[in-house]
Ligand SMILES: Nc1ncnc2c1ncn2[C@@H]1O[C@H](COP(=O)(O)OP(=O)(O)OP(=O)(O)O)[C@@H](O)[C@H]1O
């Protein structure tokens with residue numbers, strides 16, 4: 019589990035720039051991005067295709083390097099660290115969930131989840147024990163010996179999340195973790211991320227689904243490699259136009275839409291202000307009893 023919360027930002031980006039291509043064809047996938055993220059934040063990153071979300075996540079996850087600017091992780095510039103130190107951070111502090119699951123098809127679920135522990139030099143039996151423990155938390159213990167291709171999309175993504183968590187990372191990066199899932203499975207995944215957030219982990223999630231931002235404590239919108247807006251949200255307050263989906267409830271998309279319509283409709287607003295002014299209330303029960 020994560021260590022005590024810190025006030026200083028766990029991640030700080032200063033004028034972070036990433037370019038692709040050369041000369042006239044050069045493109046800034048990230049254009050002088052400034053961002054501070056504190057431990058325990060749950061950030062949803064949104065924005066149109068190609069605006070730089072994955073590039074940003076890959077740099078934060080040390081899978082890629084910026085061309086300019088600074089990335090300060092836990093008070094240290096990552097540029098000043100060796101590649102061995104990068105590898106150490108990747109296998110101890112950061113867990114990454116990819117949109118396409120990235121499970122290894124020829125390995126059973128248990129081995130897939132245990133994989134990140136191999137890089138830590140943990141012995142096989144211990145690795146498998148730890149992987150089994152995490153799978154149990156995700157109610158997947160009966161699937162330990164299944165091959166990835168024998169699982170549903172939702173189960174695959176839960177295995178991928180279990181694998182990202184097996185090292186007990188304090189920072190979880192998730193690139194459209196629900197992008198390939200139906201709405202019910204999406205909410206199961208979101209509840210799991212929400213639980214991790216409640217335990218004090220930092221979560222940075224890319225999503226295209228505005229409904230899912232209701233789980234986040236901060237919503238960042240990107241456009242053309244820049245941060246276009248950055249909004250902190252009290253996650254206990256219902257956000258305008260976005261349905262707050264309570265935890266432990268799996269809603270179908272239709273139900274979400276229905277709730278949204280009911281909540282937004284003028285009739286529902288009227289009925290909230292004057293709850294019981296109906297035909298019945300004009301005929302008091304007392305009178306009926308007499
Ligand atoms: N390896 C690469 N080589 C060249 N250009 C790249 C490379 N990776 C990304 N880009 C470009 O950088 C820009 C940002 O890409 P990125 O993948 O970060 O977008 P995104 O916001 O994640 O989009 P999506 O929502 O479609 O996943 C895009 O214009 C993309 O074409």
Ligand SMILES: [Mg+2]
Nearest residue numbers: 071072073193
């Ligand atoms: Mg992307």
